[in-house]
Amino acid sequence: MKMFAKVNSQSISGLNGFDVVVEADVSSGLPRFDLVGLPDAAVKESRERVRASIKNSGLTFPVSRITVNIAPADVKKEGAFYDLPILLAILKASGQLKGSTDGCSFIGELSLDGEIRSANGVLPMVIQAKESGIGSVFVPSDNACEGSVVDGIDVYPVSNIREILAHLSGSRLIEPVKKELEQNEIISEELDFCDVKGQREAKRALEIAAAGGHNCLMIDPPGTGKSMLAKRIGSILPEMTFDEKIETTKIYSVAGALPKNARLVARRPFRSPHHTVSAQGLTGGGNNPKPGEISLAHNGVLFMDEFPEFDRRAKESLRQPLEDGIVTITRTAGTVSYPSSIMLIAAMNPCPCGYLGHPSRECTCSEAAKKRYRDKTSGPLLDRIDIHIEVQPIEYELLSGKQKEESSEDIRKRVNAARALQQKRFEGTNITCNAKMTPRATRKYCVLSSEADALLKQSFESLGLSPRAYDKILRVSRTIADLEGSETIELAHVAEAIQYRSLDRKYWR
Numbered sequence: 001m002k003m004f005a006k007v008n009s010q011s012i013s014g015l016n017g018f019d020v021v022v023e024a025d026v027s028s029g030l031p032r033f034d035l036v037g038l039p040d041a042a043v044k045e046s047r048e049r050v051r052a053s054i055k056n057s058g059l060t061f062p063v064s065r066i067t068v069n070i071a072p073a074d075v076k077k078e079g080a081f082y083d084l085p086i087l088l089a090i091l092k093a094s095g096q097l098k099g100s101t102d103g104c105s106f107i108g109e110l111s112l113d114g115e116i117r118s119a120n121g122v123l124p125m126v127i128q129a130k131e132s133g134i135g136s137v138f139v140p141s142d143n144a145c146e147g148s149v150v151d152g153i154d155v156y157p158v159s160n161i162r163e164i165l166a167h168l169s170g171s172r173l174i175e176p177v178k179k180e181l182e183q184n185e186i187i188s189e190e191l192d193f194c195d196v197k198g199q200r201e202a203k204r205a206l207e208i209a210a211a212g213g214h215n216c217l218m219i220d221p222p223g224t225g226k227s228m229l230a231k232r233i234g235s236i237l238p239e240m241t242f243d244e245k246i247e248t249t250k251i252y253s254v255a256g257a258l259p260k261n262a263r264l265v266a267r268r269p270f271r272s273p274h275h276t277v278s279a280q281g282l283t284g285g286g287n288n289p290k291p292g293e294i295s296l297a298h299n300g301v302l303f304m305d306e307f308p309e310f311d312r313r314a315k316e317s318l319r320q321p322l323e324d325g326i327v328t329i330t331r332t333a334g335t336v337s338y339p340s341s342i343m344l345i346a347a348m349n350p351c352p353c354g355y356l357g358h359p360s361r362e363c364t365c366s367e368a369a370k371k372r373y374r375d376k377t378s379g380p381l382l383d384r385i386d387i388h389i390e391v392q393p394i395e396y397e398l399l400s401g402k403q404k405e406e407s408s409e410d411i412r413k414r415v416n417a418a419r420a421l422q423q424k425r426f427e428g429t430n431i432t433c434n435a436k437m438t439p440r441a442t443r444k445y446c447v448l449s450s451e452a453d454a455l456l457k458q459s460f461e462s463l464g465l466s467p468r469a470y471d472k473i474l475r476v477s478r479t480i481a482d483l484e485g486s487e488t489i490e491l492a493h494v495a496e497a498i499q500y501r502s503l504d505r506k507y508w509r
Contacts, residue, residue, distance in 0.1 A: 003027075005092035008105040008134060009085040010125035011077065014289070014336030015250055017121070017128025021071045022082065024089035029065035035086075037070030040078045040288075049080075049110045050087045057114035057161050062094040076334075078288050081119035084108035084138070087161060099168030105129045105137040106164075114161045118142035120256040123249055126150045136176075138164055145263045146253055148177040149246065191232045194407040198394045202229055205389040205500060206345075207411050210236045211418040212479030213433035214472075215322065215344040215384065217307070219503055220391030221361075222354045226347040229391070230303045233345060234270050235408035237301075238419045244299045247339060251298055255291045269300030275309040279317045284338060289329045294321050295338035307346040308376035315381060318344065322384045325436065341436070344385065348377070358393065386435060386472045388503035418482040434479045439471060446474040451491040459498045473497045 009020045033047050054061045068086055070077050085106045091097040107125055108116040122143035129137045130153040137155055139147050144157035154176040158164050166172040193203060202218065202225075209216040210233060218226045240248070248265045252258040258265070273281065273293045284292030294302060294317075304310060321327050321340040328337045350356040351370045356363040365373075382388075422433050425445060431437055437445065448456065460470055476497040477489045484493070 003093045003095065005089050005097075007085040007089040007092065007101055008129075009082060009107060010105060010128050010137075011075075011079070011081075012121040012124050012254060013075070013334070015124060015254060015291075015338055017124040017126075018075070019128065019132050020077075020082070020085075022085040022089045023069040023071060024086070024093040025067045025069075026062050026064050026090065026093040027067075031063050031065065033066045033068075035068050035070075037068075037073045038076045039070060039082075040076060042080050043070070043077045043082055046080060046083045046086055046110075049083050049112060050090065052112040053083075053087060053110045053114045053161060054091070056112060059091065059096055060094075062090065064094075066090060079119070079121075080109035080117075081107050081121075081125075083110040084116060084161070084164075088164070091165075097165065097168065099165075099170065101168065103135045105134045107137065107143075108140045108158070110161070116140045116158050116160055118260075121254040122147050123149070123246075123253040123258075126153065126155060127250075129153060142260055144177040145261045146249060146258055149249070149263050191235055192408045193229075193232050193235065193411060194405040196225055196228050196232065196405060199225055199229065199391060202226075202389055202391045203406070203411070205387050206233055207236065207415060208476065208479050208483065208500075209233070209343065209345070209387055210238075210411075211415045211434075211483055212386075212422075212475065213343055213435035214386035214476060214479065215435070216346070216387040216389065217382070217385045217503070218345070218347045218389050218391050219350050220347070221358050221393055222349060224391045224393050226391055227305060230301075230305070230345045230347060231270070231272075232408065233301055233343075234268055236411045236415050237268050237343075238412070238416050240266070240268055240299060248299050251291050251295050251338065255296060257296065269297050270303065271297040271301070272303040272305065275304070275306045277310070277314060279311065279313040282314050283317050283321070283327050283329065285329050285331075287331070289331060289336050291338045292327070294318070294340045294342060295327055297342045298339050299341060300343070302342045302344050304344065304346045307348040308373055312376065312378075315376075316378065319381055319384060341432070343435075346385065350390075357390075360393075383466055383468050383472075386476050387500040389500060390503055414483055417485075418479065421482045421485075434475045434482070437475055437478075442471050442474050442478075446478045446489060447487075448474075448477075448489045448494065449491060452477070452489050452494040455491060455498070456494050463498075463502070465501070469501055473501055476500060 003026045005024050007022045009022055010017045011020045035047055051061050088106055109119055118140045122139050123146045126137050126147040127150055130150055138158050141157040141159045144155055147155040156174045156176050167174045220226050245264045252265055271293050282293050284290055325341045326337050327340045351363055351365045352373045353364050355361040477493045480493040480496055481489045
């Protein structure tokens with residue numbers, strides 16, 4: 001007896017899927033089960049899961065020489081989602097699978113009783129299956145919702161192998177999951193800027209940051225509301241486009257962070273890692289690389305409270321992602337890249353005790369302690385943060401007053417209007433907002449009036465600005481002008497942008 005079968009599947013490398021073909025050969029000879037194709041330990045263990053699943057599902061495991069190859073053989077295979085295609089290839093080769101698997105792909109991890117468990121990275125794998133011309137893909141029931149957002153391919157949810165066999169034989173068909181995005185688009189905003197009393201200057205700075213996608217550093221004494229402000233910035237950011245939702249959902253799918261039965265990440269991510277996080281926790285990595293906090297904040301906000309307390313290596317790992325919008329992880333097995341187009345919102349105290357410059361409390365730190373604290377944050381990293389804002393303590397009268405604060409909805413309208421101008425300006429390019437402008441685009445679109453140019457020149461010389469800081473001021477000025485609906489950057493726009501670059505000179509002189 002000699003029988004051979006092929007079953008299609010997909011795998012992932014970084015954030016992208018690639019095609020896999022599982023080949024099974026069942027022939028006469030001493031019973032043996034060989035698995036080849038550069039499998040890792042988790043894939044090799046699938047032999048025992050497949051054997052037990054076949055037996056516990058009332059089927060017959062072939063007492064033969066079984067060879068399974070996972071092609072392409074020169075790419076290392078990682079993860080347990082090859083279980084299902086391996087099982088089906090063996091059943092097909094041994095004549096127990098009735099029905100055709102042509103034009104179908106299968107993804108899923110097996111339990112010992114034949115149940116199909118969820119897998120990470122289903123969305124990019126379904127996208128790859130569609131691009132490869134496959135018409136149907138069978139995925140674990142828990143992952144069917146995320147796979148259903150891909151148009152042009154039928155996504156079938158399966159809970160156990162008996163359901164697949166019944167569907168393929170035609171005895172009991174499975175209904176493909178339909179794409180229903182509307183219910184996921186309804187977002188309730190529990191956090192609103194109207195809850196924050198006072199802090200007009202800080203709110204203004206965050207509005208500019210949201211309108212242009214700029215990074216922001218807040219320096220303030222303890223208890224002035226920096227965390228409240230940062231957590232509400234998502235309520236004024238523009239809504240995500242469908243492409244941004246797909247890309248963000250792919251990251252969460254690969255990381256295994258997508259909520260159960262979620263179709264898309266419908267709102268911009270807000271990540272707030274603890275200051276004990278490692279550099280690898282921020283950038284991602286591991287033997288089997290996974291996205292870190294930076295990539296999980298892609299198209300959203302990365303909030304780093306108590307910024308100086310983060311490990312220096314962790315903070316410095318932000319430099320390349322903030323500049324290039326991508327995280328590249330290199331291991332002996334290969335190199336993977338994850339997108340990291342983020343808004344960094346960092347917050348810190350002005351000194352270790354927190355009361356340097358406080359109007360009513362005296363700072364107790366020595367000069368040496370202040371210097372050590374400030375030196376935890378490097379100049380090159382500060383240079384990559386567009387807006388620096390000093391958050392002032394709130395007076396009792398303002399805190400206890402009954403005045404109504406501006407709502408997030410009102411602020412968001414201005415942010416959306418500014419973003420609409422930017423979308424029109426950058427149409428046909430890869431630039432999504434002012435903060436992402438290239439140096440060439442900055443020179444092209446940041447046209448200054450003569451008075452604004454004179455002020456910027458004077459400030460550049462007196463403050464000792466770097467070329468990067470000069471570009472940052474131009475881009476922030478462009479955003480301020482967009483909020484005013486002005487095509488030309490005027491004196492007032494540059495003056496406001498310059499004041500957002502003065503705190504690093506005040507504290508890090």
